[in-house]
Amino acid sequence: MLRYVTTNAGKVREAEEYxxxxxxxxLxxxxxxxxxxxxxxxAARGAREAYRHAGAPVLVDDAGxxxxxxxxxxxxxxAYVEETVGVERVGQLARxxxxxxxxxxxxVLAYCDGDPFDASPDPIDRGDRAAAAAVGTDEGDDATDLPVKLFEGVVRGRIVEPRGSGGFGYDPIFExxxxTFAEMGSTGKNAVSHRGRALAKFTEWYAGR
Known part of the structure; x- marks a missing residue:
């Protein structure tokens, strides 16, 4: 069983489509x-920490x-800028x-199951000693040597005046x-979203794992 590490059930539903x-x-x-x-x-640091917690394959995402x-x-x-500055203000600064x-x-999706990976076009993060040092971990080399497979999804667009009532976060200003993402239904958005594109890459690879 794959654990998707998130507090957002919507992300899990999107993953279930793939x-x-x-x-x-x-999780x-x-x-x-x-x-x-x-x-x-x-994402890689989060995947390592989540895998050590769960003891089972995990998927962590980070987006922006x-x-x-x-x-x-x-x-x-x-996320921090959305909470402190606000979506509309970011839009004004950008436009x-x-x-x-x-x-x-x-x-970026980060997958960790404790085992090594064969080489492929998708990057592998083989250690996060610098990140571990930054947060003061003392869990030893095993904690920082877990390989993590990374999958990226990107969708291009432009920042516009807010439109639409759906979605969340920056969706109203991203066209x-x-x-805009806020004008799309969930099915339409998932079909073109950055997370959906990363999930498509991941699931194609994961089928042979």
Missing amino acids: LDDGSVTQ DFDYTEIQAPTLEPI LFVDRLDGFPGPYS RGDDPARAAFRC HEGT
Whole structure:
């Protein structure tokens, strides 16, 4: 059984659209979210910690909105910026008036089951000693040598005036092919979302694991 580490049941439902029925379950585990300029080390560190907690295969994701004009901000800090600055203010900063800004939603899935991985086009994070040192872990080499497989999903779009009442987070200001994520139904959004694209890559690989 694969444990999807999240407090958001919607993410598990989205994963179930790609994985076989009954093969994934939700794990509510508060892993350490390190500070990093990219998503990969955050997800990888969380997957290692979650695997040590669960003792079973785990999947952890980290995602963010990357605005070209703002040099990728808010990126890995998207959730914090949403809570403190607010979605509409981020949109105003990005647009600079009526001029839309190019942006991308990115998601990185991190998978860990305690075993090594064969080489493939998808990257493998083989150790997070720097991250472990940053949070002061003293769990030894076994804690930082667990290999983690990473899968990225990206969807390009632009930042616009808020539209739509669905979705959550930055969905009202992120437009993809003329429609904001908040204007899409869940099925339509999942079909093009960054998380869905990462899940598609993961499930294709996981089928042969």
